[in-house]
Amino acid sequence: MNPYRRKTNYYETDQMGIIHHAHYIHWFEEARVDFMEQMGYGYRNAMAAGLDFALLSAHCEYKSMTRFGETVLIQTDITELTPVRMTVTYAVTDAETGALRVTGYTKHCYYDARKQRPVSLKKVLPDLYSLFEGTMA
16 A cells, blocks of 8 residues: 655644644544555445444654654554454654654454444455455565
8 A cells, every 4th residue: 555645734733843743643544544545445435334443542652753844654554453453553754754753553443333332344344354454464
C-alpha cells in the first residue's frame, strides 16, 4: 500500500509552530481510512454494512518534531489480525527528508453498530477479512 500523504496545517500547531501531539491520533485515523480505500473496501462500505471499528487503545511515540507547512507520509500496516480484533501500526516520516517523526499503533475490535456488540469480521464480512489478511507480510 502507498503511504498516506498529508500536508500539515497551521491550526494544528502550538505556539512554537510545532504540530501539537494530539493531532497525530487524528492523522492515524485519516491514514487508516485511506488504507482501506486503497484496499478497495472503503470505510463507508463497512459502515453501510453496519460494521464499525471500535477503538480499544491508541499509542504514540514522538521521535522528532513536525512543523507547519511540512508534508508527511504515514505508512499504515495491519500487524495483528484475529476474527474479532486488529492492531494497526503507523510510521510518520517527513516526505522530503525521510526523518521519522512518530510511530504508533491503534487496537480495534469489530463492532456491530446495529446490535451494539462485538462481532467476528470473518463471519460478517469475510471479503474484508480476506483483504486485511492479504495486506499482512
